[in-house]
Amino acid sequence: MPPHLVLCLLLVLLAVLWSSCEAATAGTKPLLLSLRARQMPARALPRQPSKLRFHHNVSLTVSLAVGTPPQNVTMVLDTGSELSWLLCAPSSGEGSRNASTTTFRPRASASFAAVPCASPQCRSRDLPSPPACDGASQRCQVSLSYADGSSSDGALATDVFAVGSSAAAGAPPLRAAFGCMSSAFDSSPDGVASAGLLGMNRGALSFVSQASTRRFSYCISDRDDAGVLLLGHSDLPTFLPLNYTPLYQPARPLPYFDRVAYSVQLLGIRVGAKHLPIPASVLAPDHTGAGQTMVDSGTQFTFLLGDAYAAVKAEFLRQTRPLPLLRALGDEEPGFAFQEAFDTCFRVPRGRAPPAARLPRVTLLFNGAEMAVGGDRLLYKVPGERRGGGDAVWCLTFGNADLVPIMAYVIGHHHQMNLWVEYDLERGRVGLAPVRCDVASERLGLML
Incomplete structure (x- = not known):
């Protein structure tokens, strides 16, 4: 058979295979x-x-x-x-x-x-x-x-x-x-x-x-009924500008490293515009595997190991001290800690809410992506706690892992609100993109 006919047949065969793959993929809905x-x-x-x-x-x-x-x-x-x-x-x-x-x-x-x-x-x-x-x-x-x-x-x-x-x-x-x-x-x-x-x-x-x-994703809404969980591979989230960070796995098994968790590399933390001077060794797992950073939808808030938490606490208190509605509770009650792990707390006058728009964002920096926590996700009103004439107690939603104790950084679902989170096991990565979950749910419902 002449070479040019062989080439033509190969091209036809590839075209048929490609169209078959596309049809199979299109028929598989998440x-x-x-x-x-x-x-x-x-x-x-x-x-x-x-x-x-x-x-x-x-x-x-x-x-x-x-x-x-x-x-x-x-x-x-x-x-x-x-x-x-x-x-x-x-x-x-x-x-x-x-x-x-x-x-x-x-x-x-x-x-x-x-x-x-x-x-x-x-x-x-x-x-x-x-x-x-x-x-x-x-x-x-x-x-x-x-x-x-x-x-x-x-x-x-x-x-x-x-x-x-x-x-x-x-x-x-x-x-x-x-x-x-x-x-x-x-x-x-x-x-x-x-x-x-x-x-x-x-x-x-x-x-x-x-x-x-091999792939799933979710969007956690700040409204109870607007979240969505997507199981399976899909091109639906292409309207989102996802930034990916690789899943982290040590070269050899370590005794305190959870190898089946979704672990990522935490490279730095920023409070407002201030990049905190935290050594890289503090943010990375040590020789035993302790200190990994896990994305965990089963934990409510986020926990930082002691040294990193101390740096975040000090800078957050420094930047919020000029705000008139916030009084640092630690100045009056140094031993207070909500749930024994949240001790960056404030008194807020009765009937008022913290000035969410003026709070400095806390941003977790990863390899290739970041997670910015701001506004009303930063402070949590402690139920049943009152001071003075009825002042409420609000605490920073980052806790001290050393006080629990747990030997890892844990990113809870409260800080994943209105964020599209994709777990891509095929490529060993986690994708993040800010999005309004109600809008994403609407788009997905229409497209499915």
Whole structure:
């Protein structure tokens, strides 16, 4: 065959393959879920040791359908945890009076299955506490630890999960492993209860890994009902100017480095226009792995290690001292710390609000991207705290990790509000772009 005919045939073949790929890509729609900010009861959720327990905790929740027939459940979205779990109703009449609509009923699901000890899922090395085997039942047991030192036990199980728009589109449900937790948790009438937690880190048993999702993103709104979670690859966020920072992974395993977390490189911190003179060694993990920077949707506020926090505190106090409505509480009560970690606090006159527009922004600088926290996201009104004639207490939403203590920088979801956050596992990076979430949700709804 003449060379020019061979070349023509190759070009035709490439064109056919390209159009087929485009058609396949176009036919794969991402899954779209509503992301809500909910006030949670103090003991509604179990916490891993690295998690913080807030008396007035706000969590991000998504709604899923689990089991056959499907049971609607509300789960907390947590990029800092691996194992998803559901609070399961008792299997017998004993204790059933404690069951509520927030529990999952495994006996009512025809597709529910316990995970046996011999299963590879029962040998996961990514969980903080490795699974154990119940010798009598030969079922795989898991344990979650609370921040107060108590723990909750349950069994590893599998069932089918129908997520967001996938159910409406008729897509087959995903069979995934999760913890079927048997412990009862306190609830309160003023909180929105949750049936469990959706683990979204990079561990083998996370929902992301089990669903083979190589990219997901979300936008956390400052309004409860305008957030969005997008699972899967999509070109929809192209209207956003995303800046990417690479995920950080040490060359070799380190004892205190969480290798399945979404870790990025923190290069510097700026308060207002002032670039803080923090040594690079303070912002980077040390030889043990302690000091990594994690993006965590399961933690409310942001925590900085002691030296970095001290620099931010000093500069923030210096720049806000001229503001008439703010009186540094530390001048009067040096020992006050909200939730034992937030001690950059102020007195604000009764009936007034902090001058949000005049507060200096706190900007976290990464390799290739930055996260600027300003306005009303900088100060949090401490519930129940009053001084003098009724002055309210407001605290900076950056906490001292050394006081908790945790050995890492943790970027919480409060500082991710109105920010498009994309987790791109294919290319090992996190993308950030400021955006109004209600506008983004509207655009996505129209485009889908």
